[in-house]
Amino acid sequence: MTTPSRMGTREQILDTALELFLAQGYDATSLRQIAERLQLTKAALYYHFPAKELLLLELTRPLLDGMGRLVTELRSAEDHDPRAVLSAYLDLFIEHVDIVGLLGREPATLHHPDVGQRAHSLAIAIQRQLAGVDPQPERAVRTACALGVIHSAAQIPPGMLAEQRDIILAAAIAALGEAVPTQSAQRK
Amino acid sequence: MTTPSRMGTREQILDTALELFLAQGYDATSLRQIAERLQLTKAALYYHFPAKELLLLELTRPLLDGMGRLVTELRSAEDHDPRAVLSAYLDLFIEHVDIVGLLGREPATLHHPDVGQRAHSLAIAIQRQLAGVDPQPERAVRTACALGVIHSAAQIPPGMLAEQRDIILAAAIAALGEAVPTQSAQRK
DNA sequence: GTCTATAGGCAGATAGAC
DNA sequence: GTCTATCTGCCTATAGAC
8 A cells, every 4th residue: 555544534634635646637537436446436536626727726735824924024025135035935846846847747636726826926025035026138048047946846856856956056056147146154 | 721732741740749739748738639639530530640649759859869969970980079969969969959859848758768768878878978887976966957958048039048048058067066177268 | 434336428439321 | 422310329417325
């Protein structure tokens, strides 16, 4: 058994749903498959989640809430040190790697107003905090590149993520480029 | 009309199929939708492509062939300058941005042996050329980061890609890190 | 809370006329 | 080359018994 039955049924469902969504995609995964893995019936699933869509909403909420909090914090803070922003974003990203993978890969996900649309506007907000308002084209591109570095963390085996975090952050900052003026000896 | 009827029917089909796959995903796109857009019937589609899967094969072939050529070239060449490899990969990537987006986002695509599996082994081969055999963990991670920068090109509006190419390449090289020993005054 | 049974729809695919 | 008509199957979802 991949999922021992010591978790609540609801959590088990979310767990294997995520697993299957990541492996096959949202559309390609049927409720029957999820039910079979858990030795439940489709109807039992519907008891916990009245619609397939709700699985997506529940799965993505923690990440989206995290992004929302990050944006709020960034807005209230005066300082806009790009490195701090990248660092916070990277940590959030690492915390929810699997969900990020789901969001990034699933077009179905991306078009749902409560998920994809929200994710998109949050991502834009973070990008703005990084690039500043009305940035030069080069600055905008390099910002996108830095975020690309962070997103590449999804390719790295989850087990190694924690120990490689600082390297990824360094690479992201390097991709951002010359924006780093002075304090090169800053540690942690 | 998005697709004027001056292309061959087959090309029109591939064209709108790609458009819809990118917008909604492969699974979520039905043959009926594709047929309706072109004012054809499902059966007409089946005349040109005897299976839905074949649309995927045809769409991804140009990119995969390009990657295959790149790997062959890299293998036969003695020099392994990371910047040259990144540059070649970036150009290939830009040439086929849309297909890369499809490949990257579609889990359905990724599991087809003639597509996803081939793409995966080709990507690994390129990564090996960049990182070298049996690289240090840091080197491996930074290589992944540099490729992440290139992949982030998919986020940039296609119209601006050509003029921003050099910036993206510079960011990728920066993400790779210290591998660049001396010439720091290189411009353009 | 979990089940059986079933509705109802739309998918991919085929046969054969024109 | 493109059509009409049709088959078959699986999907999401519901109603109601236990």
